[in-house]
Amino acid sequence: MQLCELSGYENLTLALFPFRWYETGRWIIRALKYVQPGDVTWMPHYIEANGHAKAQTFPTYEEARAFSTQFNAQIADRATSLNLDDVLRASLTLKAEKEIIVQERLADEECMMLKEALRRNAPLARPQQADLILPPDLENLSGALFEQLQEAPYLQIAFFPRYRIALSRSGEHDWSHRLNPTKKCAMYCSREKIARGFGLSGTAHWGKTKVDIRSQLLPRANKLLQLASVQKLLIEAKARGQRVVVVAGFVFWYEESGTPGWTVKTVSGDSASKNGETLWHEGTIISKNHGRIVVLPYIKENGQKVHGHTKNSSHEKKAFPRHPDEYVEVPFEVLRGDLMIELFGGLPYE
Numbered sequence: 001m002q003l004c005e006l007s008g009y010e011n012l013t014l015a016l017f018p019f020r021w022y023e024t025g026r027w028i029i030r031a032l033k034y035v036q037p038g039d040v041t042w043m044p045h046y047i048e049a050n051g052h053a054k055a056q057t058f059p060t061y062e063e064a065r066a067f068s069t070q071f072n073a074q075i076a077d078r079a080t081s082l083n084l085d086d087v088l089r090a091s092l093t094l095k096a097e098k099e100i101i102v103q104e105r106l107a108d109e110e111c112m113m114l115k116e117a118l119r120r121n122a123p124l125a126r127p128q129q130a131d132l133i134l135p136p137d138l139e140n141l142s143g144a145l146f147e148q149l150q151e152a153p154y155l156q157i158a159f160f161p162r163y164r165i166a167l168s169r170s171g172e173h174d175w176s177h178r179l180n181p182t183k184k185c186a187m188y189c190s191r192e193k194i195a196r197g198f199g200l201s202g203t204a205h206w207g208k209t210k211v212d213i214r215s216q217l218l219p220r221a222n223k224l225l226q227l228a229s230v231q232k233l234l235i236e237a238k239a240r241g242q243r244v245v246v247v248a249g250f251v252f253w254y255e256e257s258g259t260p261g262w263t264v265k266t267v268s269g270d271s272a273s274k275n276g277e278t279l280w281h282e283g284t285i286i287s288k289n290h291g292r293i294v295v296l297p298y299i300k301e302n303g304q305k306v307h308g309h310t311k312n313s314s315h316e317k318k319a320f321p322r323h324p325d326e327y328v329e330v331p332f333e334v335l336r337g338d339l340m341i342e343l344f345g346g347l348p349y350e
Helices: 061-072 075-079 086-120 136-151 183-198 206-226 228-239 338-345
Strands: 013-021 026-035 039-044 046-049 052-055 157-160 165-170 174-179 244-247 250-255 261-267 285-287 293-295 309-311 328-330 332-334
Touching (some): 013 061, 013 075, 026 061, 026 086, 039 086, 061 086, 075 086, 086 183, 086 206, 086 338, 136 157, 136 165, 157 183, 183 206, 206 261, 206 338, 228 244
Parallel strands (some): 244 332, 261 293, 285 309
Antiparallel strands (some): 013 026, 026 039, 046 052, 157 165, 165 174, 244 250, 250 261, 285 328, 293 309
16 A cells, blocks of 8 residues: 555654554554644554555664654644644644653653663573473474563563464463463563563553552662762752652652752652643642652643642552641653663662
């Protein structure tokens, strides 16, 4: 099929971003396209190859991210080609840029979680290839399974894109049970590399799993405050008037009441909104309690701007309230999400 025959081809592409193509183990580029009336939506992205349309993919996230980042530098310029008034064009540009920020935060956070899952399980013993038990007709997968277990020896399920086969583990080395190799199964096996590294399951609710992982990572994130590089970063932020610095799923929070100083909190819920809400960078956080979770300011689809706040999770005790005279309205800034990966890597591992 040719490019011009594809659904959505006529819609202007404002931005690109890589998403996991679970069935192949590669990263596939998707296009954020303009749709009437003044909205955007994700659609498949294709390139021409020998006169036919072909999905654009990359073997690694780093390559795909570099490609999309270069393309996304021109979002505002592409929006000017549309026959829109200045207000709608500015709104569309903001919406597209915020959607890319959401996807970057999600991807960076999961990269951070994967690296930490592998790091904290580095001391685990790896099996010998000869010890692995597979179905008699799948002995040829022994090498591929061995490679996966060398990286992540804690896996309980594994997917093999080249063969479109999935296996589950029972006992120490028995991988003789087959799974139905669906798209969802491939997704679960990919998430398993993160979740199982924290003692969780890749098949569980992903949003709840990541909330649990953030909670587990909080003590380690607190140790970042001891690093000279992080102290310098926070001193500079405070000098700019920022008392809240957001990096991936964590928040560095400067508390002036009680004993003044920086603490670490977590961002509420998932990094992306399910209701079309986008982060409002110009907003502030109004804290009426000492909750350990921060809900960032956001803009609803109808344009309503909502300030951020602090809270505890639903299964915890209610956050200790501040006196009304001590309510604080704090500005914040968001740093690039991959910075947290670098910071975690700078910590001496326990």
